[in-house]
Amino acid sequence: MSKTVYVIGHKNPDTDSVVAAAAYAALKRAQGQPQVKAARAGAVNPQTEYIFQRFGVPLPEFIPDLIPKAEYYIDELPPVIREHTPLWEALVLLEQSPRQVMPIVDAIGAYKGLFYYNAFAKNILTKINPHRKAVIPTSIGHLIDTIKAQPLVPTDCEAMFNGRIVVASLSAERFQDYIHAEPAHNKVVLVGDREEVMRIAIEAGVRALIITNGFIPSKDITKLAEAKGVAILISSYDTSSTSLLALYSTPVISVADASIKPIGPRDFMKTAKLAIAASPARAVPIVDDGGKVVGLLTEGDLIREPNIELILVDHHEFSQAVDGIQNYHIQEVIDHHRIGTFSTPYPITFINRVVGSTSTIITSMYRESRTPLDRAIASILLCGILSDTLVFKSATTTDTDREMADYLASITDLTIEELGRDIMGSASLAARLPIDQLLRMDRKEYEVQGKKLTVSQIELTNSQELLARQEEVLQGLAHIRTEMGAYLAALMATDITKFESILYIDADREFYAYLSYPMQQPGIYILKDVLSRKKQLMPALTEMVQAALG
The missing domain is CATH 3.10.310.20 (DHHA2 domain)
Incomplete structure (x- = not known):
């Protein structure tokens, strides 16, 4: 998944800072970098708002801080398992998952629990405990899918029930006593080729009869099953293998860990670290406001780079930057202020020119790269230059500022003097x-x-x-x-x-x-x-x- 690159100005941004971010992000996208987005580190002033509204340019995205949050470490949407997926199928999916932990979701994608090997091992023991009669949630459809059975007498395939798996290993006489010793409506009986036992089970009203080794019963048996509403499934496996697979027909949610609570995308990574440390899976799901899974964080994610990088415009000192900037890779700096104590542990592109406006530098970069300027972007760049140089009255104004402003005016068909009056008039609204x-x-x-x-x-x-x-x-x-x-x-x-x-x-x-x-x-x-x-x-x-x- 490609990283998002934010072009962002300083805190409490002025017009030049916001314009430079919007225009440079547009330049990067025009040069084939769609992942670059404009951002701002604060509310805009009346002048900036007037300029962007006048020329129909969307304001950059507001990012109040860059303190590490869970959403900055989401790589991509994780694979999920629907809650009613048979356990056997879920285990196959888990084995294929690189993280070997998967969120379980309901029909609308809302988080229900986590599926991982330890949770499976712990919960499956309760279902195969020899000291207890095994009862598993399942359905005829789950049994068919898991055993790869051929339905001979189908019934309601979707209805879930708490099934008891019974292997008919007793003699017919003893099995008759056993099957009638307690209600049989939830029993799933596994039998080989003994039709007498099949008849006893069907007449007792069992939920399903699974005939193993691919044996096909007589028509009398199938007619009796149809009359009694008993499902007959034909398994190609032997009785031992079929009984094991039947246990794995239970929905995966029955062996999931529902105790692991999710976190939100905007939760700080400090919270995420604590949640991961407390999780038996050493993982924690991330859900949106509607409870839908949007990510999964594991211990390995804590040591990798976040999924955003930065380009700084109109500033470079961390004291003026959005909070949390030190946690991210800075690709470039484009500025026109004095160079302070800024440093990075790696080489970057650092452009600092003696001009009155960062918008002047961005305009020159469009010209140098021979990238066509959209009229709306050219208009806000002209406003950025005029704002930061106080319509060329500031002591910081250079000939380059004037040259770039004339160039932009020729593209936009705007009059510098008239536009200057308009934007300075809008700035005066700040006093109110x-x-x-x-x-x-x-x-x-x-x-x-x-x-x-x-x-x-x-x-x-x-x-x-x-x-x-x-x-x-x-x-x-x-x-x-x-x-x-x-x-x-x-x-x-x-x-x-x-x-x-x-x-x-x-x-x-x-x-x-x-x-x-x-x-x-x-x-x-x-x-x-x-x-x-x-x-x-x-x-x-x-x-x-x-x-x-x-």
């Missing part, structure tokens, strides 16, 4: 969001001398709307700082009409003495001509934190 949601948009985490910093950024066309909520903003930042145990929590609100940003900040008390930006009021600072968090704010903020920490 609930504070908790607003502060988690495009939030990135950093570390300076062992101290955590968290800095969010939003773009506005009117900074006054957010200033009216300044107390809410500062209280929200204080809550985030406490929640994360961070040294500093900040929001950079960039006004793209004034070419300035307002910095809302909550930090350790000692830090404020080193904060060199003009203060509008406590916790709020004016950043003239500062539009880029990456190139303008973070280098300066890092120096200030280092100075405060000594």
Whole structure:
């Protein structure tokens, strides 16, 4: 089974991150890799939602975390056995199964128990115990299928009953006494060529008569059986072999282990490991919300690679990545930010270019590979470039960004200036969001001398709307700082009409003495001509934190 490869951006994604994931996944699929899917690690902001809706592109799949779950280790749908399958047939299937453990399901595929050799050995003993009269659930149809018998006088083949297997080894006189000693309606009598014994059994009203060694009885016997409603089956095997096979006609569910409880696809692998350790089969089934089997985990699955791999776009540091990323193989990184402490134990493709947007890099990769661009994908790529460069006003903007934007505009027949106004206008809706949601948009985490910093950024066309909520903003930042145990929590609100940003900040008390930006009021600072968090704010903020920490 081929692995799924997710192209995914950073937590609290901005427009460029989500666009890059969608566009690069589309490029990979166009190049013959259908297993590549776009994903996002958080809710989208109003600007991103507007862009994807406007151009009719589905949003990437939301993956809140990648902490290992059972579904990431499901190789393929396991072979299953229907609960009424004869035991003999089930044993053949089990022998052919590579794992030698199989889920048992009902008619609609819902899990009923596990079938494995230890469970079979334990439960079959209760049916062949010589100190007890063996009673097995079976049916005429199961007996026919298991013994490969020829039905001579068929009756209801599907009806299940609790059958007693009786070998007619006594003399006719003694057998007469034995068969009438207790009700005979559930007895299955095995006999050779003795028609006198056959007649006694039929007149006693047994459920079925199995004649061994291929002997065909007289017409008188068959007519009597028809009149009494007794099934006659002809077995080509001898009596000893037939009696053994008759025991194996019982449905497999009767010897299954129903004590092993299933887990769900979204259950953490920690839960799965405990379940496997507690399972006598050293295996545990995985079922969906409807109880249907979708997978099977065994001890061997715990040491193999998960069935997903990753391509990171618009970030590479694990502190900014979806939780649990360290558990997976990373195929590629495509980014335009500073290179941090990222490393892998194996070689990967790492593309990092000095441009203002990851969407610029993805566009150039389409051109370099001569892959045709779908108009909708080209449209969102143009939006990604314009969003991340603040319509070329950001200090991070390069000539390459402008060149790629012109190329995309020519494909899409969109006007850069008009589109830029539209998407920046949609971004300003962020100021009306609930504070908790607003502060988690495009939030990135950093570390300076062992101290955590968290800095969010939003773009506005009117900074006054957010200033009216300044107390809410500062209280929200204080809550985030406490929640994360961070040294500093900040929001950079960039006004793209004034070419300035307002910095809302909550930090350790000692830090404020080193904060060199003009203060509008406590916790709020004016950043003239500062539009880029990456190139303008973070280098300066890092120096200030280092100075405060000594």
